[in-house]
Amino acid sequence: MTHPSLQLDNTVHQRVRLGILSVLAEADEADFAYLRNALGLTDGNLSRNLAVLEQAGLVRIDKRFEGRKPRTWVSPTKEGRRAFAAEIQALRDLLARVDAVEP
């Protein structure tokens, strides 16, 4: 049997990106400020990790104007939802293995 950690994909598993995809799984769409506050991130750190997720095709980033203020919205793509579900399954497998060992 291969170890469950081999199923983990770093694009999704990395701490900040796992947090982003997890918030998006709850909210479908979230704006930049909401993600930053919910995850306790700096603007720079959030931007960098959103760029990684966007380049991997896992999120879509839309700038929309509300009145004259631009607002950045982030939503998961279909592939992003699939990748998040695969990560969650890998984590469940890892925890099941930990539980099988512990008394």
Add this chain to the structure above:
Amino acid sequence: MTHPSLQLDNTVHQRVRLGILSVLAEADEADFAYLRNALGLTDGNLSRNLAVLEQAGLVRIDKRFEGRKPRTWVSPTKEGRRAFAAEIQALRDLLARVDAVEP
């Protein structure tokens, strides 16, 4: 409530290192070749991540001779066990939150 991903510590959460600590939680002590094979790693990748864990005080690395062959053994420190347990708890919290959202 703070998001569960904020409890994740990158030293332990990173994919390869989570795999190493997870195997050590099962085995108490493992040799280099066993870890490499169990986790499907190259020598270089395993060495680099063991060095990170050793510098963080999470594993102990011992070279011992068996006959004339040196063999490298790795075991978790008390702090390594504590950090792994904290990571597992954070992952449980994250999954509980995912389960609370999904229908």
